[in-house]
Amino acid sequence: MRFFLSAALTGLLLSLAATVFAADEDGYELWLRYRPLERAAQATVKAQARAIVIPGAATPTTEAALAELNRGLAGMLGQAPQKAARIGDGALLLATPERLPELAAVNSPLRADLAALGGGGYLLRQTRIQGHKVTLIAANSDIGLLYGAYAWLREAAIGAPARDVSSAPKLQLRLLNHWDNLDRTVERGYSGQSIWDWWALPDILDQHYTDYARANASLGINGTVLNNVNSKPEVLTAPFIAKAAAVADVLRPYGIKVYLSARFSTPLELHETATADPLSPEVRAWWQRKADEIYKSIPDFGGFLVKANSEGQPGPQDYQRNHAEGANMLAAAVAPHKGIVMWRAFVYAPKGSHRADDRARQAYEEFKPLDGAFAANVLVQVKNGAIDFQPREPFHPLFGAMAKTPLMMEFQITKEYLGYATDLAYLGTMFEETLESDTKSAGTVAQTLSGMAGVANIGSDRNWAGSHFDQANWYAYGRMAWDPQAKARNIAAEWAALTFGPDRRVADPIVDMMMISREAVVDYMTPLGLHHIMGTSHHHGPAPWVDNLERPDWNPVYYHRADRNGIGFDRTASGSNALEQYAPEIARQYADPRTTPQQLLLWFHHLPWDYAMPSGRTLWAELLARYDKGVADAKSLRTRWSALKPLIDARRYAEVDQRLARQIDNAVLWRDACIAYFQSVSGLPLPAGVQPPAHTLDYYKALRYPYSPGRG
Template sequence: MKKLLSFIWMLCLLIPASAEDGSRLWLRYTTDGQANVTCNRQSPIVDAAAAELRKGWKGAPVALTLIRNKETRALGEEGFRLSTSDEGRKISITSAGERGLLYGAFHLLRLQETGADWARLDIKESPAYDLRILNHWDNLDRSVERGYAGRSLWEWDALPSTLSDRYAEYARANASIGINGTVINNVNASSRILSAEYLEKVKALADIFRPYGIRVYLSINFASPMQLGGLPTADPLDKQVIAWWKEKAREIYRLIPDFGGFLVKANSEGQPGPCDFGRSHAEGANMLADAVKPYKGIIMWRAFVYSPSDADRAKQAYLEFQPLDGQFRNNVIVQIKNGPVDFQPREPYSPLFGAMPATAQMVEFQITQEYLGFSYHLAYLAPMWKEFFNFVPHASLKAMAGVANIGTDTNWCGHHFAQSNWYAFGRLAWNPELSSEAIADEWLAQTFFNARNQQHIPAAHKVRQMMMQSREAVVDYMMPIGLHHLFAWGHHYGPEPWCAIPGARPDWLPSYYHKADKEGVGFDRSRNGSNATAQYPDSLRRLYDDIRTCPDEYLLWFHHAPWQHVMQSGRTVWDELCHRYDRGVQQVRNFQKIWAETEEFIDAERFEAVQSRLSIQARDAVWWKDACLLYFMEYSDMRIPYDIERPIHRLDDLKRVKLPIGNHECPTEQMLNERR
């Protein structure tokens, strides 16, 4: 048997790479397997697990066993044990729950595709969080807010009668990395999603997702009782409003018995909420929690709030939510963005984490690259998320959510490497202790490189190094040493530190954050400024509050530093900015060289697609570097050091670049055409 398997693998290694479009994601194992799979129980989920193994597993017979004993109960309904016996001639996957068998099956296939030795296995796995969920910012017109991979997957006009093949493939991909929930509509929600017409459409999606262990959740508009139900108020303490939500919950659960619950964006960026009626976030969340509690539903209440006030925007979520600690029902989870402002390429963690010990909390990451170059820039985000977990213990959280980067593009995510962020999110939601490097290795082995081909290994290692450096490179060429929110108005793609829109809120404009003047640059959040440092634990408060000890990467986040201030790097603030911007440009150019070396190992279609994206990224990096350094130079009145590459643009020319808001078609190409 082992000789036959070795011969099969050798044949696979000799087959040349063929053109691919990325539609198979990391699930590229051949489907010509004829594995012997037995099950002691049949159900849609167990059948899906068995079918996956029969298609893709090339090894010994596999037994899927649903059993409730002391060992499996300790692993939980989604945990599993994967073991081999009889010198590798038998494989067993056991679990107390059907989803555990599904995750075990996908894990076994992952081991096969990453070149692991499956002859002697004894693996026990359980997810860190019961809820591992994607948030889709998809609108009912199929546009996607902050989405850069085409239109929404959900064909609302065709549902429920016509079902796209991609729905099952989407669910299968999520199940393969342990994601078990999906919020299918935008947090800026239309109340129509709760209408009878749309609930039938949601049911059709839920029926497809269910065999892959995925529950459906909905974002709701808090004013739905008024907009959809015709009530005069949405006051969460009003008896008619309470009755309306309870009836709506009954209606939903009759259609979708395993419906997960609601995600709510309230009193944020113009969205209605309980504060409109003089009620607190806790009172609004609890009313909804009571409506779904009989069905074991949950409420995910977002803490992304900021009011038109004089308070530092970075402080506002803490100020509004921390006093509410202990007031939320036990089926409410407060969903908090990883940083205190808004998904910037680098932020310190939000101090709200850990500040509400009596309240369940979950972190919200952004997988889609709203502030990291859309799907035109390579930015592997696992190191960014691991950075968050360096400060926030994963055990202190109840769940993990990610804003999805998925659309109708053939390769799902717009950029082939953007698939790695979807993959990394799922793997970290399952196990936050996995290293960024290990996840990258897994993804590369399943997506681009044959893990059993020794010739592929050096190239895979170089590409993994490129991935590991990519997010830091983006920080360098966009907003190094704590700069943030220097983006162009509306679309957040290119640089516009000079942006000034008459009548706009100050905290929507870059100058609110960089505060550049003749003396220096940066936002003073020390005790002498907004005192945002006081929201952090004492050890970090002292570290961040002192400009002499504040880490370089957060310096301009917490301090208005003089241009001549000497940083821990030994350079002045101005020189460090120049060197960081230049380093980011050089790194992206080096990525182009690394990728060029992989050409013989990658199919031509995907190789050329990634090469094209890296070319755009390299041009964008220069655009960012020139725009920011030329702009800040007007304040610093200092020269760019001689060893830094000279700007190739003029600041006046860059200030005339105006990209249409909502245009996601290669902004750099449009900019270059306009300048011609």
């Protein structure tokens, strides 16, 4: 008995020592940390990777795979295995049919599996090759081998390296959109400057670029738009093309193509044409020459992303042309090079005018009539919701409505409306909620997609994303771009194990935190379908009272419409009738507040304050209860994190803890300011037990944030 207690005590002390003295981490390594494995897991991995074998000639991509395997195995095992020329027992074998013809042989048991993978998929197998027991990473291309190498390392790092896996991307276009400006500011970015040092390029290549490529390739992201959709004409001049080419050279081995946001009026603004009319032969010829120039420097250039006739950006409507005519002109220029054009559907009336009824209707009204009019190499890029990356929106009605046009989903990874990089809000749940929504006309939203774009949250901060937990949103986006049917909880569990270690005492509570976090933010910011009531311009903090801006649809009062009689935006037939843009089954369900999901109630309905909610409360009491729940959940996040202090390295623990403390303050501010305002317009008393706001409404109205980050 004494021996048993001694051994148990010794094990406990060793475990405590390992956690107490865990080396501080700054987050730079992201989910590619490759920390030492437990002894049993080490033995398993060693048995599967006694040597690394990659038959055939080396390429930059196979060299990248080999380098990553060496890095990962050295970290997990203490040393990397040798690269071998021949297959032997225990080899980690990376092979394509071209590199190892027997994989494609008629009698090969893997032939059918490989054929199903396409160009970018991979499979992991414990099998026998040439009489030897090997761990096989097989694909039809070298980039598939790289993806497979990352997948195998991921399995090893979380302690499950023996599974047989087959995986292929369901979407062929999986892009990041950087809203990065040429002066290194980042619009709606909350993690420092742009990682692209345009001043130093093309001569100086920061190590960030290679590590950025590694991180993205580990998720299967295969494209990046380097510059802001609010583009400048200079980005298409020779000096900046050379800079983009230098970045492309770094990213290419990792299967990542470079794209550029193009300003529609570029030739006119560079004084090289007399117009930017897309039907002008002069303009068409200019774009064709420019495309030829770009592809000469960047042979695998992906194409253009365009924001046109939105928020003051120039576009074809300036010349009485439609979106298809503008997009097709650019598409013709890149088509000979197999390039594409991504044409954003985020449009609303130009400055000086507005839609009197409902801004949410405009994108559908402009793009739906053009279904089938776009060139084959044009994809219409649609935000997840019809307004603007709100904490919660119903899916955009264009999904399921444009059967003849390839669509791309645009998610915002950077949290413009969800507390910047301060508040913890795991967006995997938001992505999943949108992607699994049933359009009724064309299956789920995910089934309508040809590609996915994510507005990047990456910057020059050492931890890349401004906060450690915001790395999870980059990770979740990449995993869901690969498989839009993936589940947010599974991805959170994977990320937590890779980022904080596979210890279930740590990973499980972190996953629980992540899974409640976004709903907490929704509750203390925009419960029950409220939307766009943030501070104007900077989009930080509550400002439901703002009503004095130039355009009605810039004012929060336009969206909540609270008055003595009730609150909410009526989008039924009695209001703007935006519901008619959805499939009839959805329109019928959401036309009745009793069958509208509660989380979207005030998005579609203007209801009296005493409307009876399913909880038995009035709408007024329910709204206050949601605000209180948001604050309680924000406090719970910090309490849960505090319990993990002995198990987290001191630096990351403290950095997260500070943000969670700030999040509580943000939640209280939102709760108190909104209650103060909505009480002022409703004239209703607070229900029994509801704590009154800490300050007067005038106090909250007087708060200012003149130097808030992320304004570009």
